[in-house]
Amino acid sequence: MTDKPTLAILGGTGNQGPSLAMRWARAGYKIIIGSRQAEKAQRVAAELNEKLGIHTIEGLQNDDAARTADICVLTVVQSAHQSALKGLKEALQGKVLIDTTARVEFRDPKPPEQPSAARLAQEILGDGVTVAAAFQNVSASVLRKNLDQPIKADVLVCSDDLEAAEQVIALAESGGMHALYAGGLDNAVVVEGLTALLISINKHYGGHSSIQVVGINE
Amino acid sequence: MTDKPTLAILGGTGNQGPSLAMRWARAGYKIIIGSRQAEKAQRVAAELNEKLGIHTIEGLQNDDAARTADICVLTVVQSAHQSALKGLKEALQGKVLIDTTARVEFRDPKPPEQPSAARLAQEILGDGVTVAAAFQNVSASVLRKNLDQPIKADVLVCSDDLEAAEQVIALAESGGMHALYAGGLDNAVVVEGLTALLISINKHYGGHSSIQVVGINE
Numbered sequence: 001m002t003d004k005p006t007l008a009i010l011g012g013t014g015n016q017g018p019s020l021a022m023r024w025a026r027a028g029y030k031i032i033i034g035s036r037q038a039e040k041a042q043r044v045a046a047e048l049n050e051k052l053g054i055h056t057i058e059g060l061q062n063d064d065a066a067r068t069a070d071i072c073v074l075t076v077v078q079s080a081h082q083s084a085l086k087g088l089k090e091a092l093q094g095k096v097l098i099d100t101t102a103r104v105e106f107r108d109p110k111p112p113e114q115p116s117a118a119r120l121a122q123e124i125l126g127d128g129v130t131v132a133a134a135f136q137n138v139s140a141s142v143l144r145k146n147l148d149q150p151i152k153a154d155v156l157v158c159s160d161d162l163e164a165a166e167q168v169i170a171l172a173e174s175g176g177m178h179a180l181y182a183g184g185l186d187n188a189v190v191v192e193g194l195t196a197l198l199i200s201i202n203k204h205y206g207g208h209s210s211i212q213v214v215g216i217n218e
Numbered sequence: 219m220t221d222k223p224t225l226a227i228l229g230g231t232g233n234q235g236p237s238l239a240m241r242w243a244r245a246g247y248k249i250i251i252g253s254r255q256a257e258k259a260q261r262v263a264a265e266l267n268e269k270l271g272i273h274t275i276e277g278l279q280n281d282d283a284a285r286t287a288d289i290c291v292l293t294v295v296q297s298a299h300q301s302a303l304k305g306l307k308e309a310l311q312g313k314v315l316i317d318t319t320a321r322v323e324f325r326d327p328k329p330p331e332q333p334s335a336a337r338l339a340q341e342i343l344g345d346g347v348t349v350a351a352a353f354q355n356v357s358a359s360v361l362r363k364n365l366d367q368p369i370k371a372d373v374l375v376c377s378d379d380l381e382a383a384e385q386v387i388a389l390a391e392s393g394g395m396h397a398l399y400a401g402g403l404d405n406a407v408v409v410e411g412l413t414a415l416l417i418s419i420n421k422h423y424g425g426h427s428s429i430q431v432v433g434i435n436e
Contacts, residue, residue, distance in 0.1 A: 109401070110404060111404065111407055111408045152433060156415065181418075181423075183414070183415060187411075187414060189329055191415070193405075193407065193411060194412070196401070200400055200401030200405060201398055201434060202434070204399050206434065206435035207434040207435040209431050210432055211430065211431055213429055214370045215357075215370065215428050216427045217424035
């Protein structure tokens, strides 16, 4: 019936991973939740299946999830970013990896320095993996609020591979997010840093801020 | 009649400076165009007066302009950023300086590294000057298009001094720009970097892109 790629949400038991997973499951993608512990992945998969009234979301250990999927989405906590990538290097060969990591602390939000998290991922994984950066600023609570409603936030997609970027843009759109190609992996450090600004804005004004790009000819 | 502060647009003979100057002149601010050469400043001031059908815009050498003004707006080309600040250090003591510099090349747009241009400005000028960063991403051509129309772009204002940030926000609003406080001077490196992303977006999609912040409780 479907030629949609299978998605693995690696480190997908937190806040951001399940929020994205639910939107993509609703859009008809086959979803695998990955975690370091298979049981934890299975428990979260079962919870999401129950919430959505489906039974197609699976839970696997991260490396099994990565091997089974066509596109992998990394949603680990920032402190686990590099160690997770090192452990998954082999399983990720030949895949597209979407890195959602923003290395910003909520309590003391500072813009991170180059290399971007996604550039680091590319360096760790090597040329056999195509890395894109996206979804760093999309609020989990906004994603969850009305799963079938488009959200008012633009996803900035950075990749050195335009074809991969276009896959990510299509994925974002299928989850109700407007997405734009915003240049190569080095530009992703700005998207990470935007998280620091948006946290500052939220602390000052309240709310769950995000950005939209205006003034383009689409 | 007016208690509006006098504004000096330092290095104000380029593209961005006059565009901002015209909007603020229309909003009733007293404007001084600054340049390294007084004659050049006077020529641009005369051109702007003619365009607007007024005669209140003055042209002075940068340091005279800075001394006369309450708020100074730095719109020099990025290669002159540090040398201009060093030369103006004395004249700027006691003032608010708004740094509009984005250290990004159009041909090869890369996000700049910390310290932000505005943090550098603060370090060069010392504690006697209150620095804010703003207007880095606002397109001169968009500003000029309909001088009396609000523009569809949010100005992100960064400063370690909230009172100065609020002055800049009021100034932006008076020129038809929506503005938000986005944290301290270190956050300004992200706003500079956004320029690189917006150039990438413009090259890919066409147009004059800018950003808007959505989802806040104002």
